[in-house]
Amino acid sequence: MSEIPVIQILDKKNYFKQALVPYPNSTSLPPLTASSLRVRTEVLSVTSNNFTYCKIGDVFNWWAVHPLPPNTPAPYDDGATYGRISAWGYAKVIESTFAGVSAGSYVWGYLPIGTLPLDFQVRRGAVADQVIVTEPYRQKLLPIYNRYTVFPASVGAQIAAKTDGVAYDSFLKLMHLTAYLMSQFMYSPDPTRSLNLTPAQADLTDATVVAFAPGSKVGLAFAYLLQNQRTAAKPRHVIGAASEASIPFLRGTGLYDSVASTLSDPLTTLASLDSSEDTDRKVVIYDFGGRAGVAWKWAAAIGARYPKTRYVVIGMEVADPEAQASGERPEKPDGLEIDQVMADTLLTAAMGQVGEKEFFEGFEESWQGLRGEGIKGFKVNWGEGMESVKEGWDRFARNEVTAAEGLVFKI
Numbered sequence: 001m002s003e004i005p006v007i008q009i010l011d012k013k014n015y016f017k018q019a020l021v022p023y024p025n026s027t028s029l030p031p032l033t034a035s036s037l038r039v040r041t042e043v044l045s046v047t048s049n050n051f052t053y054c055k056i057g058d059v060f061n062w063w064a065v066h067p068l069p070p071n072t073p074a075p076y077d078d079g080a081t082y083g084r085i086s087a088w089g090y091a092k093v094i095e096s097t098f099a100g101v102s103a104g105s106y107v108w109g110y111l112p113i114g115t116l117p118l119d120f121q122v123r124r125g126a127v128a129d130q131v132i133v134t135e136p137y138r139q140k141l142l143p144i145y146n147r148y149t150v151f152p153a154s155v156g157a158q159i160a161a162k163t164d165g166v167a168y169d170s171f172l173k174l175m176h177l178t179a180y181l182m183s184q185f186m187y188s189p190d191p192t193r194s195l196n197l198t199p200a201q202a203d204l205t206d207a208t209v210v211a212f213a214p215g216s217k218v219g220l221a222f223a224y225l226l227q228n229q230r231t232a233a234k235p236r237h238v239i240g241a242a243s244e245a246s247i248p249f250l251r252g253t254g255l256y257d258s259v260a261s262t263l264s265d266p267l268t269t270l271a272s273l274d275s276s277e278d279t280d281r282k283v284v285i286y287d288f289g290g291r292a293g294v295a296w297k298w299a300a301a302i303g304a305r306y307p308k309t310r311y312v313v314i315g316m317e318v319a320d321p322e323a324q325a326s327g328e329r330p331e332k333p334d335g336l337e338i339d340q341v342m343a344d345t346l347l348t349a350a351m352g353q354v355g356e357k358e359f360f361e362g363f364e365e366s367w368q369g370l371r372g373e374g375i376k377g378f379k380v381n382w383g384e385g386m387e388s389v390k391e392g393w394d395r396f397a398r399n400e401v402t403a404a405e406g407l408v409f410k411i
């Protein structure tokens with residue numbers, strides 16, 4: 001290996017602050033242990049999801065997945081202050097001692113942000129093209145993060161060509177998986193088969209769906225699934241409630257029946273959808289990361305008028321961890337029924353319900369639908385190299401990345 005590896009290191013408390021740290025002593029690596037892959041990240045994306053990993057990283061062990069390398073220079077060797085976070089994308093297998101995965105092939109999954117190679121021991125998964133990480137230090141992680149899909153060397157040509165398909169795989173596939181679990185297994189088209197809700201709770205038939213951060217990748221995937229791949233228990237309206245800047249893009253996607261500003265009045269917005277003043281209708285609010293507690297504010301108004309209101313928590317906004325919250329922030333209204341989406345738990349339960357192999361067959365087919373069609377008006381923005389990742393991270397933190405743009409990097 002001739003390149004000098006470089007990794008991103010973050011201040012764990014103020015994760016808007018980052019450094020790119022080179023490892024000049026890591027140009028030659030120790031022999032790879034048995035049943036292992038040595039991979040180098042080649043494609044990664046930056047979305048709100050990466051910042052969420054930072055924000056609640058201590059709760060889910062996310063800072064511990066890719067520890068600081070032993071030869072990290074000061075001050076970044078202080079693991080109490082600094083850490084590494086992960087991203088989804090492709091890595092090249094540069095060495096392998098695991099039969100069935102050869103050097104030159106690729107893995108898709110949860111990867112370190114940087115060019116320093118990562119070694120992990122694996123076993124074969126139940127699905128033919130998947131491997132599961134068996135490293136003891138990673139067993140504290142939720143299982144979803146230890147599952148990698150193997151791709152042939154030919155993916156390298158698509159990466160070199162920076163195709164939209166590779167970009168979508170990086171920033172949207174995991175989000176589509178989450179949305180698919182929600183749409184097929186939690187708010188199932190057959191509500192009697194919901195994994196974790198009663199049929200009455202899970203049923204979206206004729207419901208009004210209101211999505212916050214509707215331009216998030218996971219929100220777009222959910223809207224796509226409701227519109228294009230759902231045959232039963234369909235909602236009556238799917239509304240995107242977005243920041244002003246996201247509205248033109250969201251209207252252009254055609255994925256929402258209507259798009260409203262989060263500044264508009266919640267009850268007027270709902271009343272404008274149909275003339276009947278049917279307050280008995282079900283309203284389900286999906287919060288994919290609306291800003292400044294706006295979804296709670298809407299939930300309070302809507303819940304007071306429509307008693308059959310549910311609230312679903314999926315994501316959180318990206319906000320400066322050092323900024324003092326200004327003004328009063330809306331809080332969770334009393335009495336509201338809340339569902340929490342946890343992709344990992346849903347995945348395990350869904351595989352239990354239909355079988356692991358069958359689950360991934362269904363998911364891949366669904367994913368190829370969205371990947372092939374693409375999202376109207378959405379711009380893939382490729383960067384190259386770690387400096388460009390750093391710049392993308394800063395742009396996201398400065399709130400300069402709009403919903404219409406997907407940041408993906410070849411490193």
Ligand SMILES: NC(=O)c1ccc[n+]([C@@H]2O[C@H](COP(=O)([O-])OP(=O)(O)OC[C@H]3O[C@@H](n4cnc5c(N)ncnc54)[C@H](OP(=O)(O)O)[C@@H]3O)[C@@H](O)[C@H]2O)c1
Binds near residue numbers: 215246343
């Ligand atoms: N629960 C689970 O299992 C699970 C699984 C996957 C993802 N998630 C979470 O879902 C959330 C969305 O992830 P994603 O990757 O799909 O997000 P994304 O595409 O980056 O989301 C972009 C949207 O987030 C809102 N936003 C809030 N603060 C922002 C900021 N500073 N910069 C840009 N946009 C901001 C914007 O909505 P407006 O324009 O309307 O303001 C924007 O359209 C994350 O919190 C992620 O961790 C949860």
